[in-house]
Amino acid sequence: ETTEARDALVQFIEKLAPQRGENWGWNRSSDPCKSGWKGVTCYSDLATIKKIVLDELNLTGMLDAASLCSTKALMVLSLNSNNVVGTLPDEISKCRHLTHVYLHGNKFSGSLPGSLSRLSNLKRVDVSDNGFSGGIPDMSRISGLLTFLADNNQLSGEIPKFDFSNLEEFNVSNNNLSGPVPDLGGRFNGTSFLGNPGLCGKPLPNACPPSPPARKKGSSKKDYFMYSGYALIGIIIVSLVAFKLIKKGKTNSKKNVAKKGSQVTGDKESSTSSESKAVGGNRSEFSITSAESGRGSSSLVVLSSPMVNELKFEDLLRSPAELLGRGRNGSLYKVTLNEGVTLAVKRIRDWYISRDDFKKRMQRIDQVKHPNVLPVVAFYCSSQEKLLVYEFQENGSLFRLLHESKNRQSFDWGSRLALASKISAALAYMHEGLQADGIAHGNLKSSNILLSNEMEPLISEYGLADADNQDQSFLAQLDSFQENNSPPGGIISSNNAFKTDTYSFGIILLELLTGNVVQNNGFDLARWVNSAIREEWTVEVFDKALVSEGASEESMVSLLQVALKCIDISSAARPNMREVAGIINTIREHEEKSISSDP
Numbered sequence: 001e002t003t004e005a006r007d008a009l010v011q012f013i014e015k016l017a018p019q020r021g022e023n024w025g026w027n028r029s030s031d032p033c034k035s036g037w038k039g040v041t042c043y044s045d046l047a048t049i050k051k052i053v054l055d056e057l058n059l060t061g062m063l064d065a066a067s068l069c070s071t072k073a074l075m076v077l078s079l080n081s082n083n084v085v086g087t088l089p090d091e092i093s094k095c096r097h098l099t100h101v102y103l104h105g106n107k108f109s110g111s112l113p114g115s116l117s118r119l120s121n122l123k124r125v126d127v128s129d130n131g132f133s134g135g136i137p138d139m140s141r142i143s144g145l146l147t148f149l150a151d152n153n154q155l156s157g158e159i160p161k162f163d164f165s166n167l168e169e170f171n172v173s174n175n176n177l178s179g180p181v182p183d184l185g186g187r188f189n190g191t192s193f194l195g196n197p198g199l200c201g202k203p204l205p206n207a208c209p210p211s212p213p214a215r216k217k218g219s220s221k222k223d224y225f226m227y228s229g230y231a232l233i234g235i236i237i238v239s240l241v242a243f244k245l246i247k248k249g250k251t252n253s254k255k256n257v258a259k260k261g262s263q264v265t266g267d268k269e270s271s272t273s274s275e276s277k278a279v280g281g282n283r284s285e286f287s288i289t290s291a292e293s294g295r296g297s298s299s300l301v302v303l304s305s306p307m308v309n310e311l312k313f314e315d316l317l318r319s320p321a322e323l324l325g326r327g328r329n330g331s332l333y334k335v336t337l338n339e340g341v342t343l344a345v346k347r348i349r350d351w352y353i354s355r356d357d358f359k360k361r362m363q364r365i366d367q368v369k370h371p372n373v374l375p376v377v378a379f380y381c382s383s384q385e386k387l388l389v390y391e392f393q394e395n396g397s398l399f400r401l402l403h404e405s406k407n408r409q410s411f412d413w414g415s416r417l418a419l420a421s422k423i424s425a426a427l428a429y430m431h432e433g434l435q436a437d438g439i440a441h442g443n444l445k446s447s448n449i450l451l452s453n454e455m456e457p458l459i460s461e462y463g464l465a466d467a468d469n470q471d472q473s474f475l476a477q478l479d480s481f482q483e484n485n486s487p488p489g490g491i492i493s494s495n496n497a498f499k500t501d502t503y504s505f506g507i508i509l510l511e512l513l514t515g516n517v518v519q520n521n522g523f524d525l526a527r528w529v530n531s532a533i534r535e536e537w538t539v540e541v542f543d544k545a546l547v548s549e550g551a552s553e554e555s556m557v558s559l560l561q562v563a564l565k566c567i568d569i570s571s572a573a574r575p576n577m578r579e580v581a582g583i584i585n586t587i588r589e590h591e592e593k594s595i596s597s598d599p
């Protein structure tokens, strides 16, 4: 590279990675190709830069495209999974030879530059998981484009023309796009478009509204009289109904006054419990808003727990509570009872399930007990909200252990494999026990895997996400979407919910293997792992802590293969949890044997 190009590249890295270390190499006195600048690959002449790959390096700066493009022959720019901010500048089009642009998982904002359409050599573009807004540029003239991934942004407007017959990958899901999905020539299914409330038409389930018919000329006077007639009839009907209602209301209110008087004196239990809620000094933060709240003590169903034998609804209300989080399923409170017992109380709102069905569901789940599944201690159900009481686990969750704990190193390969094995066996057991009832976990993730006092894994919140619940996860939506589009005689609904659990379990395996945090239902992690494998960088995906500990690469690769089977985009192709548990157990046994046979 020329001296000017080298200076410009140093400027580029200073803006992109202000906190980079000395060992990155990028300085004016060294050669990018011969001195091994971090992330730089050159052509075989060792004179010009071919690729710049700076993935996962916590880059926090901005992309200075003008400086970058001083290296004229650059083909690959990859900045995946960093924290790059600012825009993707228009000057990117000066890198005329770019074939691959990977900017996935950053904090880019602003619109995608129209100049992208001038990069005629582009093959793969991934700008997913950013904050890009505005429209998608027209890239239909780029004949060799194979990948366009822009999911999880805030892009708006209509989807422009693409040469769909040529594209291998296309995803614009989870944006604010609107209008009809263009003709795909049967190439992509709805998963590429889900999560755009304004999009319509095939392959999405919602058809586009018919375009308004052209107004007929000459009939306006006739229309006017016709509509005025309708309006007049409408007004007369509304007035008649209103008159009747007012008359009825007067009689009813007289009756109600009489009824209320008798209730205040008659229903003593109800008035005491609401009073205790109002004046209790140290009461919990959750407020029981349902009409049935007065009947609290009778509505709290205590299941089996020696810890809270005599637990009453009022005890929960009076005890101090700390809000620990608001998740997809509801809020979670840590409640400390008088006796010093701590409970975790999950409060779920807007779950449209009858009281009887909810009760039956909770009792069924309670019957299928497994030592690695956290049992529900008690539950309460009103028409507006549900409370689930669990024992509080002081050791936190797998999520915390993996991503927030200071001594992550101690969570070694053996422990991770053992955890994977126990969780898969527990899930398989629950699935089999609840298969006939169609009750899957529904919201499996590392924050719902808790750790007991003995550091044993406990699956929490089993069965709290119902397939019919309105607020379904994107993943469940995706699976039920596949189901609705599957051929007749395909997967049945409840089976699909179990396969959604398999997917979520696969993501937990990826978390254990890579040590990476999961976002967006794990789709980004899954995609990153898949692309690393495609590019034959498999070893790169493993958690550095595992690699430096000397964990067996063979075992890690075997577990990775299980994970990949679990996260197959087609729910039908995923194994069931019994099969998964069997394979993981074999990997574990194999590992244990090879350790014991080591000299």
Ligand SMILES: Nc1ncnc2c1ncn2[C@@H]1O[C@H](COP(=O)(O)OP(=O)(O)OP(=O)(O)O)[C@@H](O)[C@H]1O
Pocket (backbone or CB within 6 Å): 324, 325, 326, 327, 328, 329, 330, 331, 332, 344, 390, 391, 392, 393, 394, 396, 397, 443, 447, 448, 450, 460, 461
């Ligand atoms: N029984 C429990 N004991 C200790 N910590 C718990 C318990 N249940 C949940 N937690 C932790 O409390 C925090 C908040 O829980 P919450 O269920 O609201 O979060 P979430 O799992 O992200 O949400 P959701 O399950 O609704 O999607 C999480 O970190 C979770 O691991």
